[in-house]
Amino acid sequence: TKNNNLEVARYIGITDRSETIVIGMMETNVSLFIWGSMVIFVAALHLYTNASQVSLPILANAAQIRTAALINLIAAVAPFFVYLYTGESWTGLKLNPADEVRIGGGGYNPGHGKGMLFLVVALVWQMWTYKQHQSLHNATGYATFALLAYCLMEISGNAVFTFLPEKPELLARAYLDDVVGTWIVVKYSNAFFMGFMIPICIGAHGWFAYRNIQYDSDGRVGEKSKYRSDYIRLHVHHAASASVLVLGPGWLRVILRFLVFPGSSCTPFQDSVDVIRAQHTSFLLTSVLLLFQLECLHMGLPVRMRENSRVKLCRIMWFCIVQHTIISSAVLGVDAWPNCKYGGGGGAKN
Numbered sequence: 001t002k003n004n005n006l007e008v009a010r011y012i013g014i015t016d017r018s019e020t021i022v023i024g025m026m027e028t029n030v031s032l033f034i035w036g037s038m039v040i041f042v043a044a045l046h047l048y049t050n051a052s053q054v055s056l057p058i059l060a061n062a063a064q065i066r067t068a069a070l071i072n073l074i075a076a077v078a079p080f081f082v083y084l085y086t087g088e089s090w091t092g093l094k095l096n097p098a099d100e101v102r103i104g105g106g107g108y109n110p111g112h113g114k115g116m117l118f119l120v121v122a123l124v125w126q127m128w129t130y131k132q133h134q135s136l137h138n139a140t141g142y143a144t145f146a147l148l149a150y151c152l153m154e155i156s157g158n159a160v161f162t163f164l165p166e167k168p169e170l171l172a173r174a175y176l177d178d179v180v181g182t183w184i185v186v187k188y189s190n191a192f193f194m195g196f197m198i199p200i201c202i203g204a205h206g207w208f209a210y211r212n213i214q215y216d217s218d219g220r221v222g223e224k225s226k227y228r229s230d231y232i233r234l235h236v237h238h239a240a241s242a243s244v245l246v247l248g249p250g251w252l253r254v255i256l257r258f259l260v261f262p263g264s265s266c267t268p269f270q271d272s273v274d275v276i277r278a279q280h281t282s283f284l285l286t287s288v289l290l291l292f293q294l295e296c297l298h299m300g301l302p303v304r305m306r307e308n309s310r311v312k313l314c315r316i317m318w319f320c321i322v323q324h325t326i327i328s329s330a331v332l333g334v335d336a337w338p339n340c341k342y343g344g345g346g347g348a349k350n
Helices: 002-051 062-086 097-104 112-129 134-157 166-175 182-212 228-246 248-263 272-300 303-307 309-331
Strands: none
Touching: 002 272, 002 309, 062 112, 062 228, 062 248, 062 272, 097 112, 112 134, 112 228, 134 182, 166 182, 166 272, 182 228, 182 272, 182 309, 228 248, 228 272, 228 303, 228 309, 248 272, 272 309, 303 309
């Protein structure tokens, strides 16, 4: 009987280990399939819009772009208005005292949230006044560019430290048993590459939007030309593209709140390591959504304007950023869909 019990125990142990290995392999294969599908979809979308001679009629003129941008704006700023009025955060992670100062302000720190709120209000104003109240649009345009420049500098010197090194470190802890050092944090930062690069892309679109209202057909500043209407149209394109990217953090929260948390076993504000898995998935989905919106704006351009070097540069830049984020996540072994394994037993509590 003792030997029989020992054999049963060995069998159960082997079976449990085998099931664990098989389940792990299945999860890995599913993640690789999803990562591969995302890479193919992003590449196919980029190549199609690059080769297509078709224009989207719903984004064919500035008024239609303004309407689409305003609808996008209302949806993407909802998480921030909820936070302002109720204090409810859709990120799933509670800010520590230092990060609360970085976002909300305090002392000599003006805070990230105030600047971004003013920028969103300025973008709404610019969209609303374009064509309908052109003189007001022109009068406040330079102030909006200055505010955008300030926000980008604030992100680089202040808000980025709510992201680094905490989020890459938490993601590494979700997959590694070893002590997480500086090099590991650098490696896992690639899984959030979109988050680091989005300010650069916003800055590029903002700069080109600014320059396109000054350039003539030969690229010289201060001269009028018969092609000036084309450059005004390109100004609208880059301004709308910058607005899409500015709203990325809002879409990240919407996706996290209504898709990732309900569709996974991750619970907000319970376990930091679990929540970072969900946030990473939302990062990836947001980057693809933003790519789709930017490609739609691209197809709204007349075909001749799609050959503009600045338009091409911004498209290639965001395409490479999205692909780098997806491929890096796959190489690092990050789950495509969050599989929360700690369930309250691991990770830092918030």
